Amino acid sequence: MDDMMPLMTRATEQTAALVRAVPHERLGLPTPCAEFDVRALISHLEWVAAMFEALARHEAPAEQGPYAGDFPERARRTLAAWSQPAAWEGVSEGMGLPMTTLAQMYLVDMVTHGWDLARATGQAYEPDPEAVERGLRFTEEMAEMGRERGAFGPAVEVPDDASPLERLLGITGRDPAWTP
Template sequence: MEDMMPLMTRATERTVELVRTVRQDQLGLPTPCAKFDVKDLVSHLEWVAEMFESLAGKGPRLEQGPYAGDFPERAERTLAAWSRPEAWEGTSPDMGLPMGVLAHMYLVDMVVHGWDLARATGQKYEPAPEAVSRALHFTDQMVEMGRQRGAFGPPVAVPDDAPAFDRLLGVIGRDPAWKA
């Protein structure tokens, strides 16, 4: 918990900053995540926050609801839920995964979807190097399960000597050179 909470907090705060600057006229723009436009991506982030708040309390995996426009508030509740030591104990009853694995899944979502949103809306984005390192290490270990569950797309070829963030994007199926 001690090393993950700062990474989760900063990644979430950065993504919240990006969401807050999205204008109404940008909601229909495409994103690097092919199944989402900007509004759908923000709605997905709302669901991610709500679901991981529930999971932190050993609750159920929730279904995604409609866009509500309240990601910052949901993200704040998620971080509060994960700041409790008991959130990190044991295994999620609903997901069957250790709580630390779920925390890494959340981190990957915040880091990658932050990039998706920044790219789609023309904002600058630089995730914390330690968050990228942790997300890449975790994703390398979980990529096959992620693909089987539909969380990751087919890999995008990225040079072995590319920056860690580009390699992370490629592993999960994003093209680091994507432009709107």
């Protein structure tokens, strides 16, 4: 918990700032996630925040709802739930994974979906290097399970000299060269 909370907080705050900066007229733009336009991506982030808040409280995961426009508020509640020591204990009944694994999954979601949103809306994005490195190491270990569960698409090859962020994006099925 001690080393993850600062990473989760920075990644969440950065993604929330990106969400707040999206003007209404850009909600229909495409994103690197082919199944999502910007509105659907933000809606997905809202669900991710609600789901991981519930999981941190050892409750059943939330269901995906319609776009509400309240990701920053949900994200604050998620971080508050994970700031409790009990959030880190045991295995999630809803997901069948250790709570520490779920925290890593949340971090990867914040970093990669932050990139998705920034790329789709033309915003600058430089995620915390430590969060990227942590997410990359975790994702390298969990990529196959992520693909089996539908969380990641097929890996995208990146050059040998690709940055850690580009490697993370490629492993999760994103093309780091994607443009709208």
